[in-house]
Amino acid sequence: MITIRNLHKQYTVKDKSRKRIVVDAVNHISLTLQDDTGYALIGESGSGKSTLAKMLAGIETATSGEIWLDEINLATLKGEALRRKRSEFQLVLQNSQSALDPRRTIYHSIAEPLRCLSPQDTPRELERIQELAYKVGLPEALLTRLPHELSGGQQKRACIARAISISPKFIIFDESVSGLDVTVRKQILDLIVRLKEEEKSTFLFITHDIDVALYLSSNILVMKEGSIVEQLNNAASYDDFQHEYSKMLIAALPLQSHHIQ
Numbered sequence: 001m002i003t004i005r006n007l008h009k010q011y012t013v014k015d016k017s018r019k020r021i022v023v024d025a026v027n028h029i030s031l032t033l034q035d036d037t038g039y040a041l042i043g044e045s046g047s048g049k050s051t052l053a054k055m056l057a058g059i060e061t062a063t064s065g066e067i068w069l070d071e072i073n074l075a076t077l078k079g080e081a082l083r084r085k086r087s088e089f090q091l092v093l094q095n096s097q098s099a100l101d102p103r104r105t106i107y108h109s110i111a112e113p114l115r116c117l118s119p120q121d122t123p124r125e126l127e128r129i130q131e132l133a134y135k136v137g138l139p140e141a142l143l144t145r146l147p148h149e150l151s152g153g154q155q156k157r158a159c160i161a162r163a164i165s166i167s168p169k170f171i172i173f174d175e176s177v178s179g180l181d182v183t184v185r186k187q188i189l190d191l192i193v194r195l196k197e198e199e200k201s202t203f204l205f206i207t208h209d210i211d212v213a214l215y216l217s218s219n220i221l222v223m224k225e226g227s228i229v230e231q232l233n234n235a236a237s238y239d240d241f242q243h244e245y246s247k248m249l250i251a252a253l254p255l256q257s258h259h260i261q
């Protein structure tokens, strides 16, 4: 179980007149994410979704507040213990190309977390990487290629294989299907739905697209100006959203809403 307690993130930025102002990107959020459960987090651009994801993934430090994994407050860990617990949080970013080392093969990128956490002998590692490639629908022949030799969808599959390689407790997908064409986007969404069933991980899927959120999960969190304004546990359609802001997001959808087919 992941427990977020009063998590806060402030950035200091300069406004137009170069005066320093403080932005509350994430504003005292408290939240519990259950094991082996899928969640979708939606909100407009600038609502703080990525900042929350980065704090969960350990890329950003919180200004205040706590993140607990089961009975452990991550802030109390150091060194190897922290590295091990941190590896339980894997992040799949929107831009796969920047997430994969451009000079190393796809095999190497997928194997990296495994090598860091639990090095295995070469035949066992090879077997595991082949198994992961199969799981995410990545042809084995692509493992020896460099990232730029793969399509956007294939790169995404490689990033997902990397994230699940060490069977983490928690996987965060940050806008992970943005920028893919409609058909490829659907394939990756279906892959994520399947993996959610197969893997014993908690999934948090971050998107600004309410249709994508509904397609992926019935547990939906709505974020506005750094706060979670609505949390649904059995969402099945637009009608389930009650908060004014959620309704505004739905009203702002194009008339011919792009339900995922």
Ligand SMILES: Nc1ncnc2c1ncn2[C@@H]1O[C@H](COP(=O)(O)OP(=O)(O)OP(=O)(O)O)[C@@H](O)[C@H]1O
Binding pocket: 011, 012, 013, 023, 024, 025, 043, 044, 045, 046, 047, 048, 049, 050, 051, 052, 208
């Ligand atoms: N490194 C940073 N320095 C200063 N301000 C930042 C930084 N990162 C984010 N912010 C600000 O924090 C707020 C939340 O940004 P964040 O990227 O978390 O939103 P988001 O909901 O993920 O948006 P998007 O959907 O566009 O990615 C915004 O006002 C943003 O300008």
